Amino acid sequence: MSEVAVIGPGSRVVMHFSIKLADGSAADSTKVHGKPARLTIGDGNLTKNFEDCLLGLKAGDNEEFTLQPEDAFGKPLPENIYHIERARFSSDTPAEVGAIIAFSQPDGREVPGIVREITGDVVTIDFNHPLAGQQVTFAVEILSVEAS
Template sequence: MNEPMVTADSEVVLHFDLKLEDGSAADSTRVHNKPAKLRIGDGSLTANFEACLMGMKVGERKAFTLAPEDAFGQPNPDNIHHMDRTKFGADTPPTPGMIIAFTQPGGVEIPGIIREVAGDSVTVDFNHPLAGQTVIFDVEIIQIAKSED
């Protein structure tokens, strides 16, 4: 019997560690031993992340270094907004480095990182926290199933 491999129609259960070039951890499914489950092409990973997984087999472990363009992209200056300090609750005054969820029209929440607080102006960065970073994607395939479409 052929060993299953990750293909364009696979449902994959995997563990991953995402690290920055300096070795610091950015994200990991191993910390809480909760592997990620995804369907190739469902949008949960970029095409470049998915391309790294193609052809891998159960039990296989690999690490890939991805340039910012292949991972979370470069920071987009259009995603940096200046907001009035009155938009923030008195119970959680904005401080640089703080990540706050902002509710968009339609109810979707997106995280913003407070970059600067100057007087009544608060600079909020809505770029992905890893935008502009080269990342090391260390992945281990736990299970592969064909999609049941």
């Protein structure tokens, strides 16, 4: 009889997951698009805390894990809030409260920011992760595990 692979460091995992907020609303789900997530434990795609929750699971397991903000997407950091002159926005990319805008970094990467407030000629942009500060529940359905 063959041994069942369990998730450990370096395991390749295929799974469906959903992220639910404390109020029960869904923030994300792979099932919406019918495309499971594929990842390797330790590759940096997931936070260490989330990976730790997966350790020891095997194909067929369905689990839920509730993580506090500091263990999930972190707490919002004041240094990730920027105030930018409204004149720097164009008609192609207008500053509107709630809009998510991609900002180019000097190294060419794009970082999304959320327009939080517009006061006169100043636009407040929040570069914190949209789920920062939120308690989240991860529900996972492990489809397959390949040990490293």
